[in-house]
Amino acid sequence: MRWSLDALYPSFDSEEFQRDMERCEEEIKEIIQWSGENFTTYDHPLEKIAAYIKRQNHFFHLYTRLLSFGELSLSVSAKDERALRIVEQLEAKETELAKPMVMFQKWIGGLENLEEVIESSGSLKEHAFYLMEIKKNGKYLLSEAEEILIAKMKNTGSNAWSKLQELLSSTLLVDIHVDGEDKKLPLPVVRNMAYAKDSDRRKKAYEAELKAYEKVAESSGASLNGIKGEVITLSRMRGYGSVLEKTLMDSRMDQETLDAMLTAMVESLPAFHRYYRKKAELLGHENGLPFYDMFAPMGDVKMEFTYEEAKDFIVKNFRSFSDALADYADHAFEKGWIDAEPREGKRGGAFCSNLHGIKESRILSNFTGTFNDVSTLAHEMGHGYHGHCLNEESYLNSDYPMPIAETASIFCETIIQKAALKEASEEERFAILESSLMGAGQVIVDIYSRFLFESELFKRREEGSLSVEELKEIMVNAQKQAYGNGLDHNILHPYMWVCKPHYYYASANFYNFPYAFGLLFAKGLYAEYLKRGTKFVQEYDQLLAITGKRSIADVAATMGIDIRKIDFWRSSLKIIEEDIETFISLKK
Numbered sequence: 081m082r083w084s085l086d087a088l089y090p091s092f093d094s095e096e097f098q099r100d101m102e103r104c105e106e107e108i109k110e111i112i113q114w115s116g117e118n119f120t121t122y123d124h125p126l127e128k129i130a131a132y133i134k135r136q137n138h139f140f141h142l143y144t145r146l147l148s149f150g151e152l153s154l155s156v157s158a159k160d161e162r163a164l165r166i167v168e169q170l171e172a173k174e175t176e177l178a179k180p181m182v183m184f185q186k187w188i189g190g191l192e193n194l195e196e197v198i199e200s201s202g203s204l205k206e207h208a209f210y211l212m213e214i215k216k217n218g219k220y221l222l223s224e225a226e227e228i229l230i231a232k233m234k235n236t237g238s239n240a241w242s243k244l245q246e247l248l249s250s251t252l253l254v255d256i257h258v259d260g261e262d263k264k265l266p267l268p269v270v271r272n273m274a275y276a277k278d279s280d281r282r283k284k285a286y287e288a289e290l291k292a293y294e295k296v297a298e299s300s301g302a303s304l305n306g307i308k309g310e311v312i313t314l315s316r317m318r319g320y321g322s323v324l325e326k327t328l329m330d331s332r333m334d335q336e337t338l339d340a341m342l343t344a345m346v347e348s349l350p351a352f353h354r355y356y357r358k359k360a361e362l363l364g365h366e367n368g369l370p371f372y373d374m375f376a377p378m379g380d381v382k383m384e385f386t387y388e389e390a391k392d393f394i395v396k397n398f399r400s401f402s403d404a405l406a407d408y409a410d411h412a413f414e415k416g417w418i419d420a421e422p423r424e425g426k427r428g429g430a431f432c433s434n435l436h437g438i439k440e441s442r443i444l445s446n447f448t449g450t451f452n453d454v455s456t457l458a459h460e461m462g463h464g465y466h467g468h469c470l471n472e473e474s475y476l477n478s479d480y481p482m483p484i485a486e487t488a489s490i491f492c493e494t495i496i497q498k499a500a501l502k503e504a505s506e507e508e509r510f511a512i513l514e515s516s517l518m519g520a521g522q523v524i525v526d527i528y529s530r531f532l533f534e535s536e537l538f539k540r541r542e543e544g545s546l547s548v549e550e551l552k553e554i555m556v557n558a559q560k561q562a563y564g565n566g567l568d569h570n571i572l573h574p575y576m577w578v579c580k581p582h583y584y585y586a587s588a589n590f591y592n593f594p595y596a597f598g599l600l601f602a603k604g605l606y607a608e609y610l611k612r613g614t615k616f617v618q619e620y621d622q623l624l625a626i627t628g629k630r631s632i633a634d635v636a637a638t639m640g641i642d643i644r645k646i647d648f649w650r651s652s653l654k655i656i657e658e659d660i661e662t663f664i665s666l667k668k
């Protein structure tokens with residue numbers, strides 16, 4: 081149940097690792113020098129672009145191999161100071177590449193016949209999307225001096241505000257009376273009590289949590305105003321129509337797609353409200369679900385799996401989809417690509433790291449034998465399979481945007497969940513469905529409330545700073561609109577803007593709708609799979625292979641799916657709505 085990292089390097093002290101660290105340093109110097117010499121004139125554009133792409137692909141191949149080795153070592157051994165130092169060293173090194181990258185962007189921006197140049201060469205054509213995207217984004221760059229100034233000022237501006245918020249939330253202690261004692265507990269511990277079996281504990285935790293936010297609300301509010309203020313200033317100076325426009329461009333998505341998705345989401349809200357009201361009724365509430373019972377566990381899943389059984393279950397059910405997917409999973413289990421055993425010093429949760437350079441992946445999970453753990457393993461294997469489908473692409477062509485990042489993972493999770501539901505007893509089915517609906521509610525309903533909140537926040541921030549009272553009012557209104565009569569309007573969560581870190585990332589605004597996109601796109605693909613059967617399977621692999629070199633709409637279009645049409649999103653939501661109806665009928 082432990083992975084092997086030997087395929088990357090034998091150890092930090094090994095000759096191979098030391099040699100690659102030195103090469104990495106040399107290559108950075110070379111790129112900086114070479115860019116300085118070449119991006120001052122426009123002669124031989126084809127050769128220059130080809131050479132730049134080659135250098136970049138080569139460098140990142142080497143760099144990510146080193147970084148992955150450091151990060152993966154660290155993830156299973158948090159106290160490994162050597163690994164920590166190396167990761168920090170590598171991250172610092174990479175920032176030196178910012179200058180040649182800006183130079184290249186500006187140079188590409190000034191190249192008038194870029195399309196012609198691309199057309200004239202096979203290797204450039206292969207990177208056409210990457211190059212055209214650089215040209216498009218280059219329009220929003222300011223002068224080199226301004227860019228450097230902005231980068232430096234950010235460290236004392238938005239980045240400093242983000243750090244303050246991180247500090248506030250990670251050191252906040254909540255006063256709470258539990259287990260017959262007065263305690264001061266860290267915020268995550270208290271928030272986790274929302275999943276407690278005991279209803280009194282959930283309610284107490286919620287009340288104590290809200291009370292604790294009063295201590296940091298003013299400072300958090302100042303951070304939020306600072307960050308969003310800077311974002312607005314920069315967005316205007318760069319010439320974007322709005323902050324949302326920039327976010328969509330970074331996501332390789334368009335407004336039409338976002339509108340279609342949001343429209344379908346709004347249409348589906350009444351179904352979610354029915355789910356919340358049913359859950360409220362089962363927990364004995366009359367006016368909809370109080371916020372503190374949103375994550376209350378329901379039903380009992382007795383399904384237990386040994387690691388070996390989990391493997392068999394996953395491989396068997398993946399095989400019902402395709403041999404390629406099943407073979408990938410089997411290989412990952414057999415070849416030591418998975419670190420599944422929980423142990424001290426290892427980080428919690430789960431993730432998948434795709435090692436493009438050696439065409440492998442590594443999966444970390446903390447397997448304890450619950451059905452949830454099996455589902456998580458399947459999820460991470462989906463990420464790994466996505467990487468597997470990208471193996472033949474260059475490094476620059478395998479970087480996909482956030483909204484599409486969860487496609488393969490949720491798809492695999494869906495395969496496993498559907499299979500488990502078939503074998504489950506009625507009580508187990510109820511518990512599995514409920515926990516999946518709880519998750520979907522977060523991704524559709526709560527994400528919609530966050531989108532509403534952030535839209536209103538930007539609108540008002542244009543006029544000036546917002547007070548804590550205003551922020552609370554906007555949050556509560558957004559929740560009322562999204563959750564409708566599903567939640568008890570007297571027991572909402574006015575401080576969600578303090579507790580979610582996503583609002584405080586200056587370089588990622590509206591870090592909400594990509595989650596909804598991820599879930600719904602994967603579900604929509606699953607609906608297509610049910611319709612098209614085996615024909616779908618090959619097209620699906622092809623779709624994953626091009627996710628790093630097309631806009632999202634073009635990726636979907638290769639399968640004949642039009643994500644600008646509301647109907648596609650409706651078909652995704654229909655799958656969840658059917659689950660809601662089943663959930664309700666199970667407890668009639």
Ligand SMILES: [Zn+2]
Pocket residue numbers: 459463486489
């Ligand atoms: Zn994931």
